[in-house]
Amino acid sequence: MRIPEGDSYERHICDDCGVIHYQNPKIIVGCLPVYGDQVLLCKRAIEPRLGYWTLPAGFMENGETTQQGALRETWEEAQAKPVIDDLYTLFNLPHISQVYMFYLARLSEPEFAAGDESLEVKLFNEDAIPWDNLAFPVVNETLKYYFGDRKVGEYPIRVCDIERRPRKKS
Amino acid sequence: MRIPEGDSYERHICDDCGVIHYQNPKIIVGCLPVYGDQVLLCKRAIEPRLGYWTLPAGFMENGETTQQGALRETWEEAQAKPVIDDLYTLFNLPHISQVYMFYLARLSEPEFAAGDESLEVKLFNEDAIPWDNLAFPVVNETLKYYFGDRKVGEYPIRVCDIERRPRKKS
Numbered sequence: 001m002r003i004p005e006g007d008s009y010e011r012h013i014c015d016d017c018g019v020i021h022y023q024n025p026k027i028i029v030g031c032l033p034v035y036g037d038q039v040l041l042c043k044r045a046i047e048p049r050l051g052y053w054t055l056p057a058g059f060m061e062n063g064e065t066t067q068q069g070a071l072r073e074t075w076e077e078a079q080a081k082p083v084i085d086d087l088y089t090l091f092n093l094p095h096i097s098q099v100y101m102f103y104l105a106r107l108s109e110p111e112f113a114a115g116d117e118s119l120e121v122k123l124f125n126e127d128a129i130p131w132d133n134l135a136f137p138v139v140n141e142t143l144k145y146y147f148g149d150r151k152v153g154e155y156p157i158r159v160c161d162i163e164r165r166p167r168k169k170s
Numbered sequence: 171m172r173i174p175e176g177d178s179y180e181r182h183i184c185d186d187c188g189v190i191h192y193q194n195p196k197i198i199v200g201c202l203p204v205y206g207d208q209v210l211l212c213k214r215a216i217e218p219r220l221g222y223w224t225l226p227a228g229f230m231e232n233g234e235t236t237q238q239g240a241l242r243e244t245w246e247e248a249q250a251k252p253v254i255d256d257l258y259t260l261f262n263l264p265h266i267s268q269v270y271m272f273y274l275a276r277l278s279e280p281e282f283a284a285g286d287e288s289l290e291v292k293l294f295n296e297d298a299i300p301w302d303n304l305a306f307p308v309v310n311e312t313l314k315y316y317f318g319d320r321k322v323g324e325y326p327i328r329v330c331d332i333e334r335r336p337r338k339k340s
Binding site: 021023068157 | 176178179191196197229236237257260265267
């Protein structure tokens with residue numbers, strides 16, 4: 001670890017070849033897939049938060065757009081192919097150096113299935129959302145915004161900070 | 171380069187210790203600093219695009235929010251401390267695996283100076299913008315949106331793809 005010339009931060013630098021391995025925040029992209037009055041959630045088959053419900057999302061890969069990444073993850077986790085609408089939520093998670101983005105997305109048919117990383121994939125009405133068993137605060141926040149905004153019929157983008165993960169009651 | 175167990179992509183994996191070095195898209199964050207009718211631009215003192223004008227922006231660092239990164243870069247490059255308003259533009263640049271975000275920001279005083287990475291920092295009226303000497307397409311697009319939106323008085327977020335950098339005339 002040392003500060004490269006002209007830089008202000010310590011970086012991992014290879015002592016042999018001098019290559020600087022920058023460590024930057026990672027982007028997680030996902031969808032809020034909507035079918036009629038229902039939203040699509042996935043029960044996680046992997047850690048962290050195995051067995052808890054989440055929106056389909058995952059690490060953005062090189063060479064893709066945020067939308068392409070969101071659709072790829074939605075396919076991988078929920079075997080669903082929604083149509084993307086607007087960017088809806090963006091969360092800063094500085095304590096773990098992540099930026100989460102969820103796109104609003106519409107399913108034209110209720111076609112989905114559990115991918116490798118999901119135990120179960122299911123459409124939920126608002127009154128059936130498993131609020132106590134959601135995997136991550138970003139999922140909770142995105143769903144809360146959505147059901148609130150749906151009453152008004154407008155879905156402005158929400159940019160929020162989540163400073164740390166609140167402890168769940170066991 | 172090989173595909174880790176449970177993954178779908180080739181990764182750099184250390185043959186000695188097994189550590190996987192993921193390569194993910196990088197986030198560049200910046201501001202569109204506005205003072206009255208004018209916007210603040212920086213003339214780049216470094217490559218790429220040395221001598222061309224840009225909005226203050228740079229790679230987001232671990233442990234910060236997108237807004238904190240945008241303000242840090244604005245301080246480093248333009249020695250200015252604007253107040254951040256809304257997220258304004260988000261660009262996918264899949265060919266170079268980058269995601270750019272610009273926040274609208276207001277300067278309450280015309281206080282700024284060239285930081286280490288800038289040759290000159292200057293406020294521009296719309297009719298003085300050096301359109302032929304802007305550093306990057308994302309800067310051009312953000313400024314075009316801004317001056318268009320200003321006529322209407324509304325600044326909706328813009329999410330766009332820039333597939334490749336157009337060649338500039340020499």
